[in-house]
Amino acid sequence: MAFTCCHQALCGPGSIGSTLATRRGTVETFGQAARRLRGGMSLREAARRAHLDSGHLSRVEADKRPPTPLIAQALDGVYEAGGELFSLVEAHGEPWELDHGIWRPKDSELLAAAVLTTTPKAENALTLAHQWLIAEPPQVTATRAGRRIGVAQVQEVEKRVHQLRKLDDYVGGQDTHAMVTTELAATTALLRDAAYTEEIGKRLLAAIGELAQVAGWVTSDAGHHAEAERYYLVGMRAAHAGGDVAGAANNLSSLAYQVANVGDAREAVTLAKSAYAGARSAATATTKALLAERVAWAEAQIGDATAAERALGTVEEQYEHRQPADDPIWVYWLDEGEIDIMAGRVWTQLQRPLRAVPILERATAGYSDETGRETALYMTWLAESLLQANEVERAAEAATRALRLSGKAGSSRVSERLRLLRAKLAKFPGVPEVDAFEGEANASA
Template sequence: MRGETAAQMIRRLREGKGWSQARLARETCRAAGVSPDALGRQEIYRYEKGIRTPRDWLSFLAAALEVPVTELERAAATKADEAAPASVTDFLPEGDPLAPLQVRQGRRIGAGTVQDVQRRVHGLRLADDVIAGGDLLKPALRELRSAVRLYREGSHSEETGRALLVAIGELAQIAGWIASDAGEHEQAEKIYRLGISAAHQAEDRTLVGNLLGSLAYQRTNTGDVRGGLIMARTALEEAGEDAPPRARALYLDRVAWAHTKAGEAQEAMRALGEAGETLTKHAGEDEPGYLYWVDRGELEVMEARVYTELHRPLRAVPLLRDVLGRYDATHARELALYLSWLAVALADANEPEEAAATAERVLTLSADVASERTAERSRVVLARLEEYRDVPEVWHLLNRAA
């Protein structure tokens, strides 16, 4: 059983007492027998974020929180990447962007309005299949702002309010995904955290897992591999065993990818195996609409990407060729991304001519797609082919790209 870090333990115990950070600071000063302003709320905030370790205050914090000092010392010695998945509350926004206004003067919101929002959310998902993030971000943000305004300013029943929060969470997931595709990673993270807050308030654990898993995926792909891994594990844990099979399969896939980027092949293969086994349990059960795209083909793509990243092209190439042979050509961005993995796997298999031909398709498909994902993958493919610059097909491709 993995332990907690000091940051996680302090926050968990403080929240268990119902204390604010300022209250914990005062109680710690009381335990130390010093002036109440010797330790401020900001310092507690830094401890809970892992920015600082309490050291000199550790024994007094333990006394205030009524926990043996040895437990807090053990937690202080636990590194973040060795810790148990954090509580989902660690990933919520600092403030509460969904707090209703004190005086609501907006119109009454009914079930029909929420259904309209849900239909627009699904419309955005379908649009994302064929339109890249750079072209879709502004409409997505307009929809998100409109939905948040409905919740904050309108009046509604508790049931309608919860349904609207779920719609906001789903809208934030697709809007965050679109922002990430456009290369707006900081904005995407804020959107994801807003969605996590909405889903958390609506007590929709499966949706929390989807949002947190999406944020984990972005973190993993932008260099914060350990942070992404902790988030991916937390997403899976938050969704729980009762989540629909396709949801758990998706979240396991993201855990597998984070392990892959961390160079942990055995753990990655184990998570992939669990994802495949979990997907076989899908049998038409009631599930959220956002899982419509999770199928065996998508899991095979992730499996092939893992094999490619781990330099196992003999396994990656057949899988990718099989999936690409039946892939919808209208989904240009995904087709370009999947072909990019095939190009790298072919280069690893010492097939530079085929790799160059595949890379040519990647560049052609990516040319008119406003996606930072495809742009980054194109750069990765070209860098991988530099090793084969003396091969005529590769030479011509690299010169044209330059």
Template sequence: MATSGEAIARLLAEAGWQPEQLARRLNECAERHGRTERLHPKTPYKWKRGDVPRSPWPALTTALLSEQLQRTISLDELGWPDEGFEAAPASAGLDLPWSSTGALRAAEVVNESEGMMHRRMFLTLLGSALTSPAHEWLIAQPPTDIASTAGRHLSGEVVDHLDAVTASLRRMDDHLGSGHTLGLVRQHLSVVVGALRERSYTDTVGQRLHATAGELLRLAGWLSFDDGHHTQAQRFWIAGLYQANAAGDRGLGANILGFMSCQAKDLGQLRQAVTLAETARASYPAASPKVATILDLRAAEAYANNRAETDTRRALDNAFGRFTDSRPEHGDPDWSYWINEAQAHAQAGYCFVKLEDWPRARDHLRTALRLQGNEYTREGALRNALLATTYVRQEQPELDKALALGDQAVQTLTGQVTSARCIKHVRNLVGALAPYRRTPAVRQFCQDAKDLIAA
């Protein structure tokens, strides 16, 4: 029987990886899943000599090798002991019927206790697995019977109150960030799920409850994504698609796909980002100009990351064109409140940063900052960091302007809001400033940003 060292050596050879490549991929995987542990590039050489890795590396190693070799690699095959830590895909437990019962179960599964979540390591969906839930939602038929006869009657007025709390949580996120809000969202989701399970209601009220649960799952996914927990975000969003289908709400489902597209581009899954964004646009009947604008901007971001300039510009033109159609009879959903001209310019600025068109990026980002006023929000910090980057990356850098904007971003993210996603853009700014580290002001800014980035 092969020793553990022989087993890992054989599997690495089959995968075509050197130990350093395995270490790099494991570190990327750990970061993607919110883990703080990191491997030294030479550590897998010790495994080849028979050393047994500590948690979470056995579970991550079997998952990565299984994905690379397209077959299941177990701890037994590697000769490593069971660490009591299960690795499972983000979709685990969510292969459910597209019915009201399936939707309720999906919400319960992803909102289970933290203890249950801690004993399992859910692995981020990549490649075709990332777009599979979108395709299932697209072809699913909304259930026809949503009513419940369990427990005391629940009226539409109660759903109004539940929705008011949801709206408050959305706005709390704008000003406090993901780290302070997710726990409250999960508590409120538990209340809504309890109502779905334990109360009686009509079809209409049932659809509204599922829509409320779906928006809370969308928000929980966004907060998780903004905080760097990609797998948790995917689980919330998949469950949200079940709610959107049960509610018969194509706008809600399309919006969730838009957020999944945003995450896909951050994970480097650029083709999947386009697929998700275009699936969202194709699935939505464009009843609300605001919602259609959101979906156009998601598509623009996906195309910009693919360096597809023509498609990016076309999507941006569509988005800005919709602002002329703001008639009140469209009935824009409450969750679309955040899309306004400032946000549209900010997302356009991001697109042109990705296309390395610094003058256009700067024009849009300046407009976004002017329109937002003096609010110290997460989005303001992001806009400052992106605008600062344009001044560094242009042909003739203007470091004073870049550092002033960078300081504002750091101050907001240090004292006002929390956002791992925005901190990543500050890290990118520090990287862009690296050639100028001998300049005292640049060196001071990088030092000031160091604690924020490390946190």
């Protein structure tokens, strides 16, 4: 996963006649790609299905009018193109630049399009991260066309976001992915179509930033990493536009966590450090502890024990200075047990079982089977640290508990961890606990 392009996730229409794609070695414009995908369908019928003016669609196909993200999205739906046209607009369009720093209706349309597309090419995290660090938050346009909403409606949105976040404590991403992403699309549509004051608009953007982070988290947990990356980038932009610096940092830091797990860990270190640095002056102590945890994890993934230990020290220092009354609602889950779990995982990743095992044993003792996914996931780390300490029987017992909980976890992360554990335990045939684990794994396959 490389982050090299600018504004690919959140961009506007390209210049007229610009080349937009390469197909089998032949350069295509957007119009040529649209005509190819239309195939035998008449232009009039395509326009009718996409709710477009046929004359305008004709000019777009002739590269005489620039495609917008919403037009590309509509045509993708008609042609069942899987987001191909939208990806052409966003990958080669002009950057999404605010008009004198003001959030306009077109920006809400672009945000909505970025949320709804199915095949994004979100490879601009580093660029966005550094822009976010130096940019002044844009203001939200004061009025919108359509139904007017007030404090009561935005409070309901905020309440629903937190309910979905709490649900993620008990249900895996495979089960909640569709629910959360549908909620995100609906909330983004509200931002685009409703009328509201500037203050209400900023609160809506901040709520979308939080909801996008939840969407990214559950989508990543379901194993859809490219889609999750897009949600994190959208969430960072929306939170920043709403003046929520900590929320923007949480999205960027969450993306760093995913990249550390499935991408280039060195890029993850940069992302995680950018998130911590960007929010340092605005975030609460608890929030900074959370952001520092993700720095520690990224450092562990590249094998830098000194940097990881330093980051873990920052976690403890910040958490000691927490003021819960000042914290954003989304850090409710970070407590001493979770901090211990991360420390144990870091030391396991660094293959330091003498440090990892006592921490993980103490921490996992406080987790019940009701939190199936979290308990299963954490038990896999305890099992791995026990294996590193040559405690094979105890490792197999921990892995068996994780396996039994995995059936209701609904998490690709848990499944992947168990797959890795199974391969490690297979090196110890004949150990009764290992054979029992293998038998249960075969039965549940």
